[in-house]
């Protein structure tokens with residue numbers, strides 16, 4: 001286990017997570033703000049990429065598991081993303097649509113934010129998303145991030161960049 005919250009456990013992925021992850025990442029509605037839903041090959045690549053990241057960085061996207069049932073309901077974690085030309089630590093999240101709007105996304109992201117400030121030297125954590133992804137930027141604000149930038153690319157047209165500094169995080173934690 002990497003970390004836990006009142007309702008959730010975050011743990012590393014393994015290939016047994018394939019079926020649940022495929023259900024999430026191949027779903028059209030869930031992937032509305034991505035270029036396209038993932039096929040089986042892309043989902044296997046996603047798990048492999050994260051397993052490699054655990055080795056390379058000591059973090060990646062982790063499986064989000066509901067304590068009550070032991071079922072995996074999504075993922076949340078940190079990856080290094082190219083955000084407008086800079087390689088930055090990014091908190092990412094996806095929750096199975098059957099569980100949306102129950103506070104699970106922000107509960108997981110808050111735990112990842114705390115883990116990152118406690119276990120890495122980063123002074124700023126980011127989340128970025130397509131400008132249409134209201135659920136994503138609402139989740140970023142729910143964990144104390146503020147919009148710091150907008151930029152353009154060909155695929156997403158406009159992207160929003162949210163961030164929280166270590167200083168603001170400390171103030172938030174009191």
Ligand SMILES: CC(C)(COP(=O)(O)OP(=O)(O)OC[C@H]1O[C@@H](n2cnc3c(N)ncnc32)[C@H](O)[C@@H]1OP(=O)(O)O)[C@@H](O)C(=O)NCCC(=O)NCCS
Pocket residue numbers: 030031033093094095096099100101102103104105106107128129130133134135136138139142
């Ligand atoms: C983004 C996502 C993980 C949020 O998960 P969730 O468990 O529904 O989030 P929460 O219930 O914790 O909600 C967090 C905040 O977002 C708001 N929110 C969630 N979904 C929303 C929606 N569709 N429209 C508007 N606001 C929304 C909530 O009201 C809450 O705001 P509040 O703190 O002001 O009340 C989920 O919508 C998802 O998996 N989306 C598809 C994948 C994706 O696009 N991921 C982000 C990639 S950049």
